[in-house]
Amino acid sequence: MDLAGKVAVVTGGASGIGLAAAKAYLAKGAKVVIADFNEEGGKQAAESLKNDGDILFIKVDVASEDSVKSMIDFAIEQFGTIDLLVSNAGIGALTETHELSYEDYHKVIAVNQDSIFFGAKHAIRHMMNNGGGAIINTSSILGSVGEGAAFAYNASKGAVNLMTKSLALQYAKHNIRVNAVAPGYVESGMVSREALGEEFYGQLVSKHPIGRIGKADEIAHAIIFLSENDFTTGTTILVDGGYTAQ
Template sequence: MNLDGKVAVVTGGASGIGLAAAKSYLEKGAKVVIADYNEEGGQQAVEQLKNSGEVLFIAVDVAKEESVEQLIAKTVDQFGRVDIMVNNAGVGTLGETHELSYEDYHRVIAINQDGVFFGAKHAIRQILKQGDGGVIINTSSILGSVGEGGAFAYNATKGAVNLMTKSLALQYAPNGIRVNAVAPGYVESGMVNKEALGDFYDALVDRHPVGRLGQPDEIAHAIIFLSENEFVTGTTLMIDGGYTAQ
């Protein structure tokens, strides 16, 4: 797929992997909607990227279907169509599973799993109306394939995203809609840094055979690849510095 002139929606686009993906799409000539719960961060992201191409911020709560439906409608109002939907917004929780409240568990499910469902549902509905195919990319994680003590809810959602990706890819391949996922290892972003994590940071680095954590733009490059390569669908691409090869 030639991305020039295509319209890409990136949830969780105000920071980290989402922001790096938005920047990469703009560099490819796409029009970009940065969608995020953080309105201040979203506006700052647009200000940062406005000289790179056509970019718009739309506030969204991916855990609420009406909000995601409005996101797609507003994108169509502004740009006329949707070609690429990146379901990147996510949240995690750490702690003893036996102490995990239903409310905390459900919050992770609502954002990481329901958010992917709502994003795919309404983007696909619009892409089908257009009739010329499109792309869905979901942000999964290495923790959708391997366990992590204390990450029960997060593990569950990312495992679900992997299989949702396969199912959607099979269902909509005849319509020219490709569906893939990226599964990052630990990426330096937000609170994942040496200052915030202390000694635990070094322990995370040691789990990655390449000897470091990932960078947001490295995940963004994979997102662009999955957007452009028209023979890839139904895959979850590991970008993890060798983490899951062990």
């Protein structure tokens, strides 16, 4: 797919991987809607990128079907169509399973897993009428391997991997490709030496054979590949510095 002139919606687009993906799409000539629950951060991100191309912001609660539908409708109203959806927004919850409340568990499932269904449901309806499109879901290394105290997160990201395969098989005949990208730990405000302390940060680094934490633009590069390559569907690309090869 030639991305020039295409319309991409990126959830969790105010920061991190989502913001890096938005920048990468703009660099390819696409029009971008960044959607995020963080209204202030999202507006600032869109404002900072307005000179790089056509970009708009809308607030979204990805755990709400009505909110996700409004997001898709907004993109179509503003740009006329939707060609690409990056379902990237997510949350984590690290706690002992026997201490994990149903409410906390369900919140992780709602944000990380239900959002994939809501986004696909409402984007695919339009993509089918427009001759196709591509959906990229953000999974995680923890969708492939277990980690203690990450029960809800493991469950949600494992589901993302199989939902991606199922959607890809169901809609291939409509020229709609569905893939996922599964990052290792990525540098961010929450994953940094300053936030975690030198010891814990060093432990995370040691889990990646390549010898460092990932960068958001490295994940965005994989998202662009999955957007452009018309023969790739139903796969989850691990961008993890060798984490899951061990």
